[in-house]
Amino acid sequence: MRVVAVAVCAIVFLISGPVSAQSGKFKVTLDAGHGDHDYGAVYNGHIEKNITLAVVLKVGRILEKNSGVEVIYTRKTDQFIDLVERANIANRADSDIFVSIHCNANKNSAADGSETYVMGMSKNASNLEAAKRENAVITLEKDYKQKYEGYDPKSPESLAGLVMAQELYLDQSIALAGKIQNHFIDELDKKSRGVKQAPYMVLHKAYMPRVLIEMGFISNPAEGEKLDSEEGQQEVAQAIANAIMSYKKEYFGTDKNDTAEKPSEMMGKDKSYKPTDTVAVAPKPTPKTTEPKKPEIKKPEPAAVPKPEAVGGAAIFKVQLSASGKQLDPTPSNFKGLSNISVASEGALYKYMYGSTPSYEEAKRLLAEAKAKGYPSAFIIAFKGGKKVSVQEALKQ
Structure with missing residues (x-):
């Protein structure tokens, strides 16, 4: 298994070399979770596939106001896209980041708040359960056993052999996820459940910094109602777009036409995250209290x-x-x-x-x-x- 991991990581290392000619724009692939016969979570009349698509289109419209940003969509209509194809769309476009947007759900209707995942193996049972739910979508695809090389969606641990390849963009993924959570906190006063790691197949196949956002719980009556409203979707979309532009500014610089950030630009509110299983984001956290291991x-x-x-x-x-x-x-x-x-x-x-x-x-x-x-x-x-x-x-x- 270790030999396979090293080999895959070496391949990914080569992928990070020359690719197609660059457009000079910051490329963002937006992925609306689920679609068509894959409804996602359905609670109280709220349907995940519809909410994710609506929010993705809103995020895209905000980002497209910036001439230095190019937006790629895995879907813009109610259609079903294989998980591996979602990642391949981002790979073919040579995107700088991949953002997959979802809604959370729980039998406990009181559960609320947002969380953002990066690709990683986890010992946390709830994180693994979340990954199992999302990865189970592959069973709706034709020939999924051959396509995913024997991967068992009921056992996310079967991705363990490829853990090194996923770490290639881990630091950047955590930075992006942290910005998203902090913008949710500061702009929406939203409860944060943290930045977490879990083995999501849709993230595993994307060779760039990538995150999966759980915007909130549609199983929660109040939060579900908000997420299924035009106002709520616009607010969430603006926060996600602002976080993406903040990430662009830090890692790629600012263009004169960048407009998604609000005038305050969230100065001083982005925090740093270590690549741990779960990185809690508390409301108004104090500046960084722990430092990553010295290289x-x-x-x-x-x-x-x-x-x-x-x-x-x-x-x-x-x-x-x-x-x-x-x-x-x-x-x-x-x-x-x-x-x-x-x-x-x-x-x-x-x-x-x-x-x-x-x-x-x-x-x-x-x-x-x-x-x-x-x-x-x-x-x-x-x-x-x-x-x-x-x-x-x-x-x-």
């Missing part, structure tokens, strides 16, 4: 000076190029001619970073250079006092 530098360049991020408290920016289960020498020949490559090891995964600068403007230049060299999914990361922090926190210095 272990495996192979510094022979002629490199001591890493600045390990000295003092000044922020240092780098560009993360890719992640892989395969360890590579940090030489230009292995990174499309880029030099000054550093390597950090997290578990069985190696993360490759380009450059090291205290200037965010220089980091943006390095990011543009990396993308021009064939790393379209590269993004800026930051370190402060020897520990990884969010770019937004680093910019507060």
Whole structure:
């Protein structure tokens, strides 16, 4: 099983290299959960497939006001799309992010609040149960046993062998999920059930930062009524669009025509999330109280000076190029001619970073250079006092 995981991760690493010509726009694939004969959850007259489609179309209309954003839809009508095809639509478009939108449901009608999932294995029984419910959709597809290579939707743990491939975009996925939850809290005063990990098949097959949003419980009379209303859908759509534009600003920069963010731009309200099973998002949380594990530098360049991020408290920016289960020498020949490559090891995964600068403007230049060299999914990361922090926190210095 480990051999399979490494092989898959190596394939994904290659995928992060040159692809089709880039349009220069920030590409967002929006996925409305369920469709046609797959109704999703149905409670009190509220039908999930209809609500998700309505919200996705609203999010898309908001984002499309920005000339620097291109929106791709997995469906724009009441139709059934295979889970793997939803991911493939995003992959073929070479999207920068994939956002799948759903409604939650529970036999306990008092359950309420939103939660956002990233792809990951979980020991949490409720997370696994949620994944089982959503993944069961594949049984409605023809030849699903062959198509999904024997995957059993009743046993999400059967995805465990591919855990390394999913980690390729985990940090970015968590950052996007965190922004979504915080915008729900700050704009809608919505109860947050946190950022969580679970093995969703629709996320597993998408090779980019990706999240699955559970907007709220249609099994809850009040929340279901709100989600099934024009006003409620518009509010949720605006919060999701604002979160996406906040993510774009942090990782891809801002275009002069970006308009989805409200004037306040939610300054100072985005938090950082660690890749844990469940990351709670409490109302009005205090600034970051825990820091991710300090990256272990495996192979510094022979002629490199001591890493600045390990000295003092000044922020240092780098560009993360890719992640892989395969360890590579940090030489230009292995990174499309880029030099000054550093390597950090997290578990069985190696993360490759380009450059090291205290200037965010220089980091943006390095990011543009990396993308021009064939790393379209590269993004800026930051370190402060020897520990990884969010770019937004680093910019507060």
